[in-house]
Amino acid sequence: MTTELPTDITSAAIHMDKPSSSWLPPGLALQKVDERIMTLNVGPQHPGSGHMRLIVQIDGDYIVACDPDPGYVHRGEEKMAEYRNYITNVPHLERPVIHDSCNVLYPYVLGVEELLGIEVPERAQYVRVIAAELNRCIYIMYWLAIYGIFLGHSTMFMWPAGDRELLIDLMEKMTGARVTHAHFIPGGVRNDLPPNFEGVCLRQVNYFEKRIKEYAAVFYDNPILISRTQDTGVLSRQDAIRLGTTGSVLRASGVDFDLRKKEPYDVYDELDIHTNVMTAGDAYARSKIPWLDMMESCKIIRQALQKMPKSGSVRVKLKPNPKGKGLDTVYKRVESGRGSLGYYIVSNGKPEPYRLKMSVPSFRNLIALPYLLKGEKLGNMPSVYWSLNYWPVEADR
Amino acid sequence: MSSDSEKPTDAKPEEKPAATKPVVKKPEETPVELPAFEKGISDKIVEKFGDKVEVAFVKEDRVGINVSKENVHDVAEFIRDGLNYDHVESVSGVDYPLEQEIAVVYHIGSYSDPSLARQILVLSTRAQREENPIPGHDATKLPTLRDIFYSVEFHEREVFEMSGVYFEGHPDNRRLLLPEDWADLPPLRKDFAIKGR
Amino acid sequence: MLKDLVTPENANVFVGKLGDTLEKAIGKPLGYAINWGRIWSLWPVHIETACCSVEFGAASSPRYDVERFGIIEAFGSLRQCDLIVVQGTITRKMAPRLRLVYDQMPEPKYVIAMGACAITGGLYFDSYNVLPGIDGVIPVDVYVPGCPPRPETLIQGCILLQEKIKRMKARMFV
Numbered sequence: 074m075t076t077e078l079p080t081d082i083t084s085a086a087i088h089m090d091k092p093s094s095s096w097l098p099p100g101l102a103l104q105k106v107d108e109r110i111m112t113l114n115v116g117p118q119h120p121g122s123g124h125m126r127l128i129v130q131i132d133g134d135y136i137v138a139c140d141p142d143p144g145y146v147h148r149g150e151e152k153m154a155e156y157r158n159y160i161t162n163v164p165h166l167e168r169p170v171i172h173d174s175c176n177v178l179y180p181y182v183l184g185v186e187e188l189l190g191i192e193v194p195e196r197a198q199y200v201r202v203i204a205a206e207l208n209r210c211i212y213i214m215y216w217l218a219i220y221g222i223f224l225g226h227s228t229m230f231m232w233p234a235g236d237r238e239l240l241i242d243l244m245e246k247m248t249g250a251r252v253t254h255a256h257f258i259p260g261g262v263r264n265d266l267p268p269n270f271e272g273v274c275l276r277q278v279n280y281f282e283k284r285i286k287e288y289a290a291v292f293y294d295n296p297i298l299i300s301r302t303q304d305t306g307v308l309s310r311q312d313a314i315r316l317g318t319t320g321s322v323l324r325a326s327g328v329d330f331d332l333r334k335k336e337p338y339d340v341y342d343e344l345d346i347h348t349n350v351m352t353a354g355d356a357y358a359r360s361k362i363p364w365l366d367m368m369e370s371c372k373i374i375r376q377a378l379q380k381m382p383k384s385g386s387v388r389v390k391l392k393p394n395p396k397g398k399g400l401d402t403v404y405k406r407v408e409s410g411r412g413s414l415g416y417y418i419v420s421n422g423k424p425e426p427y428r429l430k431m432s433v434p435s436f437r438n439l440i441a442l443p444y445l446l447k448g449e450k451l452g453n454m455p456s457v458y459w460s461l462n463y464w465p466v467e468a469d470r
Numbered sequence: 471m472s473s474d475s476e477k478p479t480d481a482k483p484e485e486k487p488a489a490t491k492p493v494v495k496k497p498e499e500t501p502v503e504l505p506a507f508e509k510g511i512s513d514k515i516v517e518k519f520g521d522k523v524e525v526a527f528v529k530e531d532r533v534g535i536n537v538s539k540e541n542v543h544d545v546a547e548f549i550r551d552g553l554n555y556d557h558v559e560s561v562s563g564v565d566y567p568l569e570q571e572i573a574v575v576y577h578i579g580s581y582s583d584p585s586l587a588r589q590i591l592v593l594s595t596r597a598q599r600e601e602n603p604i605p606g607h608d609a610t611k612l613p614t615l616r617d618i619f620y621s622v623e624f625h626e627r628e629v630f631e632m633s634g635v636y637f638e639g640h641p642d643n644r645r646l647l648l649p650e651d652w653a654d655l656p657p658l659r660k661d662f663a664i665k666g667r
Numbered sequence: 668m669l670k671d672l673v674t675p676e677n678a679n680v681f682v683g684k685l686g687d688t689l690e691k692a693i694g695k696p697l698g699y700a701i702n703w704g705r706i707w708s709l710w711p712v713h714i715e716t717a718c719c720s721v722e723f724g725a726a727s728s729p730r731y732d733v734e735r736f737g738i739i740e741a742f743g744s745l746r747q748c749d750l751i752v753v754q755g756t757i758t759r760k761m762a763p764r765l766r767l768v769y770d771q772m773p774e775p776k777y778v779i780a781m782g783a784c785a786i787t788g789g790l791y792f793d794s795y796n797v798l799p800g801i802d803g804v805i806p807v808d809v810y811v812p813g814c815p816p817r818p819e820t821l822i823q824g825c826i827l828l829q830e831k832i833k834r835m836k837a838r839m840f841v
Contacts, residue, residue, distance in 0.1 A: 117761065118714045118745065118768050124761075144647035145761045146717050149794040151632075152657050152664060156793070165790060171718045171815060215721060218728075234728030241725075251817055252721060314581045317557035317621025328581050335587040336531065404532060404577055404590055406559070417562050417577065428658075432560030432577065440624050466718050469647055648796070649760035657795050665793040 173212035176409035197261035212410035261388030306457035320412020561625035563633030698837035707737035717755030756784035
């Protein structure tokens with residue numbers, strides 16, 4: 074694969090003569106194609122696609138062009154957020170990624186706190202860090218389980234899907250809900266930790282870490298997996314930067330970028346964080362980085378449990394209907410399970426945001442998909458697709 | 471397609487005198503100490519473009535630049551080549567019905583320059599807003615930045631369908647997220663009302 | 668004796684009567700057997716529509732293991748499936764595809780609406796792109812409330828569906 078980025082990667086994909094005039098769906102537009110080329114619709118009902126459609130053009134066994142067609146779960150979160158005030162937006166904005174719901178709320182909460190000028194108690198910041206790291210592990214475990222299915226590796230579905238329940242139990246203890254916690258609110262977190270949480274959490278996390286280390290033997294050192302993922306879908310460092318990818322995709326291509334370290338929020342600057350970087354840039358590296366991240370998360374949780382103030386308030390009482398101070402904008406971002414996730418909030422002094430934009434990592438990584446799949450074998454499509462750490466519901470918002 | 475993308479650069483010399491917005495620095499009345507590094511970035515842009523850009527805000531890690539649509543292509547090119555920013559994190563369309571304008575806001579970051587890792591440059595430009603929009607066939611148009619920042623490709627497609635801003639020179643202005651039979655206003659315009667509100 | 672009863676004139680009538688008698692005698696147990704077979708091998712379609720698919724995935728994980736109730740993990744072809752679990756929000760873009768999937772499945776087929784979004788639109792009741800429930804698209808057998816429903820709730824919904832199938836009249840000779 075060349076490092077030179079083609080000027081127009083979708084040129085072989087479907088094009089309309091007049092942009093915007095006729096709204097034909099991408100697959101239905103009339104097009105001139107080679108006789109050898111076959112167009113294949115993968116999804117939305119397909120074990121290898123998830124909630125989206127990939128329009129793939131194949132020549133024999135090789136993919137000539139791929140045109141992603143997201144939007145099957147576009148629910149208009151951004152529009153609806155304009156009609157809800159800052160507090161009622163909280164349960165609403167975590168729905169795009171319910172298994173990473175703390176991280177997807179994190180930048181929103183940070184942004185609203187900056188708009189309202191709130192200082193968060195230190196204990197609340199530590200509770201947030203613990204919850205966010207637990208959620209990151211829960212997300213990655215689900216991602217790994219589905220990656221197992223995509224590669225036809227049933228054990229790798231069963232193990233992570235079972236082990237993530239341990240952490241879900243912890244979160245349930247902490248917040249009262251299995252996946253949709255709505256735990257982070259502007260001004261802190263909703264509840265204090267339950268009694269004896271620290272001990273239970275430490276025990277579970279230690280066991281969890283021991284458990285995920287076993288995945289190496291069955292999955293990451295598995296020669297079949299290595300032969301299927303190594304050197305497939307290679308994204309060079311230069312292209313990863315130019316395409317604006319983020320998270321594990323970026324770090325697998327050799328760019329050392331983790332917002333927890335580069336732009337620390339809350340108490341991340343007091344914790345010792347190691348960023349996992351691999352240089353291969355192939356599907357194997359992209360699938361291994363999240364696994365390494367989970368071990369890092371376990372270390373962060375242990376540090377946070379140790380450094381956390383043992384008592385204190387966990388939330389600042391807000392006025393019933395908090396308002397921003399006049400015309401103001403804020404852009405906050407955090408490192409979620411998939412990469413940097415940002416919220417752009419425009420406030421005009423009303424209790425509702427004037428405009429709220431989610432800059433989601435899945436949507437940013439999607440642009441790499443047509444580029445990576447070009448020239449790949451069709452059989453490698455699921456492994457490349459899911460290695461992008463892509464969650465369609467989040468990308469569509 | 472390539473000829474389209476050159477349009478803004480062609481149009482630039484004759485538009486130069488038109489775009490004379492006064493430089494409004496916002497250290498405000500209160501002598502708030504602006505963060506030095508961020509001030510340096512905004513100063514570099516002002517030094518290069520003078521009157522054509524307007525510094526909206528200089529906050530910690532965030533620099534806001536307002537620029538007219540004639541100059542957005544040049545400013546973006548300078549941001550990439552002169553300031554080492556290399557990717558766009560998000561592109562958002564913000565509708566201002568009172569001012570008859572739609573703002574398009576680019577959040578630009580950098581991976582390759584470690585000193586800019588914390589920084590986000592907020593480049594904001596405005597397009598004319600139409601009362602009865604026909605997306606793609608009215609005056610709500612902006613030059614695309616896709617030839618400068620490749621990563622805006624899907625973001626600009628999204629802004630086109632959500633706010634109705636057509637990006638001239640973008641090779642692929644198809645619909646992305648909305649259903650194929652969408653025949654209503656672009657949903658993120660303020661005059662598009664949702665159920666029961 | 669049979670020879671005396673059956674004459675060439677009344678042979679047809681006799682066979683018809685015999686069939687009726689047979690169906691009366693074994694129709695009920697046969698129907699029961701067919702339904703019994705159906706309820707323990709419900710094959711869901713692999714179609715995810717929104718975020719409830721996370722909890723659907725958790726339901727087939729080792730802890731909840733919906734397979735012990737005869738709901739097999741979502742794999743394989745649409746043409747072999749007889750159950751759709753609508754996992755959450757149906758958007759306007761997805762609705763025609765959902766109907767297409769439903770129409771392609773062989774009879775008999777059952778639908779479980781999982782989550783508040785699939786029932787009424789849920790949290791997205793005022794969204795411009797979300798259907799207020801899927802009743803307008805496909806007929807629903809069992810509603811499973813929750814946002815998202817816990818895996819236990821989904822399993823209970825599946826058991827309810829099995830109860831329902833057990834009481835249905837089996838269509839034997841379709």
